[in-house]
Amino acid sequence: MNDYDLLRDYLKKQKLPEFVLSFEQIEEIIDAALPRAAQRASWWETLRSPQEKMPQREACLEAGYIATRQADGKSVKFKKIPARR
Numbered sequence: 339m340n341d342y343d344l345l346r347d348y349l350k351k352q353k354l355p356e357f358v359l360s361f362e363q364i365e366e367i368i369d370a371a372l373p374r375a376a377q378r379a380s381w382w383e384t385l386r387s388p389q390e391k392m393p394q395r396e397a398c399l400e401a402g403y404i405a406t407r408q409a410d411g412k413s414v415k416f417k418k419i420p421a422r423r
Contacts, residue, residue, distance in 0.1 A: 342397035344368045349401030349416060356417040358408060379407040382414055 348367045361372055375381045376394075382405040384395045398405040403416040 341368050341370050342393045345394070346397035346401045349398065349403050352401075352403075352416070354418075356415060358413050358415045360413045364414065377407075377411055382407045 345364065345368050359367075361376065365371055373381075381392070382394070382398075384398050384404045395405070398416065399419075402419050404419055406415045406417070407413075408415055
Protein backbone atom coordinates (compact mmCIF):
# COMPACT_ATOMS: atom_id res chain seq x y z
CA MET A 339 0.00 0.00 0.00
CA ASN A 340 1.38 3.40 -0.91
CA ASP A 341 0.45 6.71 0.71
CA TYR A 342 -2.01 7.48 -2.05
CA ASP A 343 -4.12 4.33 -1.77
CA LEU A 344 -6.11 6.19 0.90
CA LEU A 345 -6.69 9.06 -1.53
CA ARG A 346 -7.78 6.60 -4.24
CA ASP A 347 -10.23 4.96 -1.84
CA TYR A 348 -11.61 8.35 -0.80
CA LEU A 349 -12.08 9.43 -4.40
CA LYS A 350 -13.83 6.17 -5.32
CA LYS A 351 -16.51 6.95 -2.72
CA GLN A 352 -17.26 10.40 -4.14
CA LYS A 353 -20.43 11.01 -6.14
CA LEU A 354 -19.78 14.57 -7.34
CA PRO A 355 -18.57 15.06 -10.92
CA GLU A 356 -16.02 17.58 -9.65
CA PHE A 357 -14.91 19.07 -6.36
CA VAL A 358 -11.93 20.79 -4.76
CA LEU A 359 -9.86 19.62 -1.80
CA SER A 360 -7.30 21.75 0.00
CA PHE A 361 -3.82 20.35 0.56
CA GLU A 362 -4.73 20.16 4.28
CA GLN A 363 -7.78 18.01 3.48
CA ILE A 364 -5.69 15.72 1.26
CA GLU A 365 -3.08 15.39 4.02
CA GLU A 366 -5.85 14.37 6.43
CA ILE A 367 -7.09 11.76 3.96
CA ILE A 368 -3.65 10.23 3.37
CA ASP A 369 -2.60 10.74 7.01
CA ALA A 370 0.71 12.21 5.89
CA ALA A 371 2.21 15.48 4.73
CA LEU A 372 2.32 16.14 1.02
CA PRO A 373 5.82 16.67 -0.38
CA ARG A 374 6.89 20.18 -1.32
CA ALA A 375 6.63 19.07 -4.98
CA ALA A 376 2.82 18.91 -4.56
CA GLN A 377 2.79 22.70 -4.84
CA ARG A 378 3.81 22.38 -8.51
CA ALA A 379 0.95 21.95 -10.96
CA SER A 380 2.91 19.32 -12.90
CA TRP A 381 3.01 17.04 -9.85
CA TRP A 382 -0.78 16.63 -10.05
CA GLU A 383 -1.42 16.80 -13.79
CA THR A 384 -2.64 13.33 -14.69
CA LEU A 385 -2.60 14.05 -18.41
CA ARG A 386 0.91 15.51 -18.57
CA SER A 387 3.70 12.97 -19.14
CA PRO A 388 1.42 9.91 -18.84
CA GLN A 389 4.45 7.64 -19.33
CA GLU A 390 5.82 8.95 -16.04
CA LYS A 391 4.17 6.78 -13.40
CA MET A 392 3.66 8.66 -10.16
CA PRO A 393 1.65 7.18 -7.27
CA GLN A 394 -0.53 10.24 -6.65
CA ARG A 395 -1.48 10.40 -10.35
CA GLU A 396 -2.16 6.66 -10.50
CA ALA A 397 -4.39 6.89 -7.42
CA CYS A 398 -6.51 9.59 -9.04
CA LEU A 399 -6.80 7.76 -12.34
CA GLU A 400 -7.65 4.44 -10.67
CA ALA A 401 -10.46 6.23 -8.85
CA GLY A 402 -11.71 7.72 -12.13
CA TYR A 403 -10.62 11.32 -11.56
CA ILE A 404 -8.32 13.83 -13.20
CA ALA A 405 -6.51 16.09 -10.73
CA THR A 406 -5.55 19.70 -11.41
CA ARG A 407 -3.79 21.96 -8.93
CA GLN A 408 -5.69 25.20 -8.53
CA ALA A 409 -4.26 28.66 -9.14
CA ASP A 410 -4.17 29.36 -5.39
CA GLY A 411 -1.42 26.73 -5.14
CA LYS A 412 -3.08 25.25 -2.06
CA SER A 413 -5.85 23.08 -3.44
CA VAL A 414 -6.62 20.50 -6.11
CA LYS A 415 -9.69 20.07 -8.32
CA PHE A 416 -10.76 16.50 -8.94
CA LYS A 417 -12.90 16.00 -12.04
CA LYS A 418 -14.61 12.72 -12.87
CA ILE A 419 -13.37 11.11 -16.08
CA PRO A 420 -16.38 10.60 -18.37
CA ALA A 421 -17.29 6.93 -18.80
CA ARG A 422 -16.32 5.48 -22.16
CA ARG A 423 -19.15 4.02 -24.18
